[in-house]
Amino acid sequence: MSGLDDLTAQFETELLQARDARALEELRVRFVGKKGLLTAQFKELGMLSTAERPARGAELNLLKEKINQGLDGQLEVLRQKQWSKPTLDLTLPGRSSEIGRLHPLVQVEERVKSIFRSMGFTVETGPEIETPYYNFTALNTPEWHPARDEADTFYIDKEHLLRTETSPVQIRVLERGKLPVRMIAPGRVYRKDKPDPTHFPVFHQVEGLYVDHGVTFADLKGTLLTFYRQLFGSDTKLRFRPHYFPFTEPSAEVDASCFLCKGSGCRVCKDKGWLEMGGSGMVDPAVLSGVGIDPEEWTGFAFGLGIERTAMIWYGVDDIRLFYENDLRFLRQF
Ligand SMILES: [Zn+2]
Structure with missing residues (x-):
């Protein structure tokens, strides 16, 4: 009777070591094949007495069934492993999906647009290829002004150029003759x-215009103060310095108190306490009458700011060219 326990143990050990279908088949041959270990036991039945034979035979049959079931079961386990192998290999490094984000210049432009929208300004756009009339003449730029020079402006031919500011959009909106106008014009110039580090042949501006009855310089100051307080913080102060722009009269450059040091001087404001933000002023009556609007009845203010400059100040970027190099190591920081 003994020997079957050893055989069973031997089979169970080898069954767990079988790594593939071929090894299982070899195991089957070795135990229940024609010359198998268990088959040999069956052959020895004849040597037993009639009394011993039935019990031994039942025992052997039971073991044979156990071996066949074990082999079939293990084959199924291996098949399952094979099946799941190509889709799930836990040893492979993970495949991370890239998440896109908005370019820092777009982020700043969107922020500027949303602040002005909240103050009732519409967002207007216009062509980047302009005529000298819309880019200079209608904006009151005198013939002698250096901006008209071919050394400063990209002319496509005599009648076409790449716009040097987004103010031509303001002229196009005023020409529609629907007043009042309260708009900003963001875009490439x-x-x-x-x-x-501070210049690039293409950059982005946002220019604003408000034309209505009785618009004064106080409205300009109030609008810009509200805007910069939303952009840089509620304790922001503004300073207006007299300047000259062809489009406006009087004109002023706008400085905002430094959002970082609050005026005491730091790296961002280069120890001045103030940040130069852009130009502004009251729309020159000549510009209004040029598009058929009576400057005795209507007045307006205009202003402009640079998106790159604002982004450089806000994010502490010291070179404008970084925005245009498409270096992911730079862009991923925003
Ligand atoms: Zn500062």
């Missing part, structure tokens, strides 16, 4: 500047 072009100037023949040699690339350096």
